Amino acid sequence: MATLSSDSRPIIGRGPSLGARFFFLALISVGIMVLDHRQGHLDSLRQWLLSGVYPVFRVVDVPFNAWDWVGSSFADRTRLREENDKLAAELRVANLRLQRLESLTEENRQLRDLRTASAGIADRSLIAEILRVDLDPFRHRVLINKGANAGVYKGQAVLAADGVFGQVDRAGLGAAAVILITDSEHATPVQVNRNGLRSIAVGTGEIAKLTLPFLTVDSDVKVGDLLVTSGLGGIYPAGYPVGEITKVERDAAETFAIVEAKPLARLDRDREVLLIWSEPVPSLDSAPATDAASATAPSTAAAAPKPAP
Amino acid sequence: MMHESRGGFGRLLATALVALVLTIVPIPTAISWVRPDWLLLVVIYWSLVSPRIAGLLFAWTCGLVIDVVSGTVLGEHAFAFLLIGFLTHRLQLRMRIFPIWQQAFVVLLMLLIFQFLVFWIDGMTGQAVMTWHRWIPALVGAAIWPLITSVMDTVNRRFAR
Numbered sequence A: 001m002a003t004l005s006s007d008s009r010p011i012i013g014r015g016p017s018l019g020a021r022f023f024f025l026a027l028i029s030v031g032i033m034v035l036d037h038r039q040g041h042l043d044s045l046r047q048w049l050l051s052g053v054y055p056v057f058r059v060v061d062v063p064f065n066a067w068d069w070v071g072s073s074f075a076d077r078t079r080l081r082e083e084n085d086k087l088a089a090e091l092r093v094a095n096l097r098l099q100r101l102e103s104l105t106e107e108n109r110q111l112r113d114l115r116t117a118s119a120g121i122a123d124r125s126l127i128a129e130i131l132r133v134d135l136d137p138f139r140h141r142v143l144i145n146k147g148a149n150a151g152v153y154k155g156q157a158v159l160a161a162d163g164v165f166g167q168v169d170r171a172g173l174g175a176a177a178v179i180l181i182t183d184s185e186h187a188t189p190v191q192v193n194r195n196g197l198r199s200i201a202v203g204t205g206e207i208a209k210l211t212l213p214f215l216t217v218d219s220d221v222k223v224g225d226l227l228v229t230s231g232l233g234g235i236y237p238a239g240y241p242v243g244e245i246t247k248v249e250r251d252a253a254e255t256f257a258i259v260e261a262k263p264l265a266r267l268d269r270d271r272e273v274l275l276i277w278s279e280p281v282p283s284l285d286s287a288p289a290t291d292a293a294s295a296t297a298p299s300t301a302a303a304a305p306k307p308a309p
Numbered sequence B: 001m002m003h004e005s006r007g008g009f010g011r012l013l014a015t016a017l018v019a020l021v022l023t024i025v026p027i028p029t030a031i032s033w034v035r036p037d038w039l040l041l042v043v044i045y046w047s048l049v050s051p052r053i054a055g056l057l058f059a060w061t062c063g064l065v066i067d068v069v070s071g072t073v074l075g076e077h078a079f080a081f082l083l084i085g086f087l088t089h090r091l092q093l094r095m096r097i098f099p100i101w102q103q104a105f106v107v108l109l110m111l112l113i114f115q116f117l118v119f120w121i122d123g124m125t126g127q128a129v130m131t132w133h134r135w136i137p138a139l140v141g142a143a144i145w146p147l148i149t150s151v152m153d154t155v156n157r158r159f160a161r
Helices: A018-039 A043-073 A077-115 A292-300 B009-024 B029-034 B038-049 B056-070 B076-097 B100-125 B132-143 B145-159
Strands: A124-129 A141-144 A157-159 A164-171 A176-180 A187-192 A198-203 A226-229 A241-249 A258-263 A272-277
Touching (some): A018 B076, A043 A164, A043 B009, A164 A272, B038 B100, B056 B076, B100 B132, B100 B145
Antiparallel strands (some): A157 A164, A157 A272, A164 A176, A187 A198
């Protein structure tokens, strides 16, 4: 093997050999892998790098947005009217529900107060838009257009209209990466709404499937049960819908049942998601309202989170 | 066969950027796992055509960008890109005189090594993706290698000084 001739760099001013440079860069790679994985020291570096790549994401997203805009500005009248009617109907139903929820929330707040429980109630929320870019086909992650600038932080809960969406994995300056509840590296603390049975819903990597691997064969679950967040783990506030049980398979010889669920949020179709800030509720008499958001929020925002202005 | 060129760091960056855009542009989920590793193919191409400009640092940086974009452990793809860049540099003189199908075969081997390395590091740092779909981008990448070289050669000639 002619090592000399396979080195195509100029003879003068060569610098270190190919092998040496490879070795050096490989060492750096392994170094940052260890730092990033073991200790998570590189979070701020990641933040900066993500912000650096953001313009590219934006460029990819723009034509799709423009297409949407063109589509909506030339939408024909009948379709708009249909859509309008549908929305009006939905709003009526939602308002009805809201009225009931208001009283329930108030009751709930009083009960929590009695127990001096500190389970978080969504305090403030913000609508974020999902950028239309594919990050990795085998992982369920998306990019949203709000970042650390808007107060987004790592580990923040993200909700969709119909259920829990995921949590913030990395927050760049103007964008954040969100890991979906169906990602195979994600687990959601849940409880069965019917009887309060707690478990963990683990993502499978399939967009319409969660598994609950830690339910024993004699546990009380059945197909159709609603799963809501249990509030344990401190990421998701309690009581938000996560999914619906689709399959329960019991084999008496096994310890654990095979339980699968379908996420309620339309993870692959929703374009807008809700970021929520939920601080543990301080005992109500000791904390006078400091700002407008927290004054109105505990009663209304938990029932129907509204975008912060 | 391959068009010799010097200079043109701008071309290098421009093609890398296009490859990055192709990497993240949304396609239907049903065929999302078919998408080849565009940026890696571009890195291999430039390492073959003008190794003096597209050095190991270029390959490593491209890998790091992929790490940032796909949210894997920082350094994972950087290392994999670096290894492929190194292999290409070592085999560069031989690969350039290969007929195109033979070149595509070597590229296939490289892409498989790349996928395996990423799979391996994934497994060490967390959850590896356990599906055979993961190997498809390598096959697709090798299959379109002749196309890539011809397109890139054209670009090269058009924008050569």
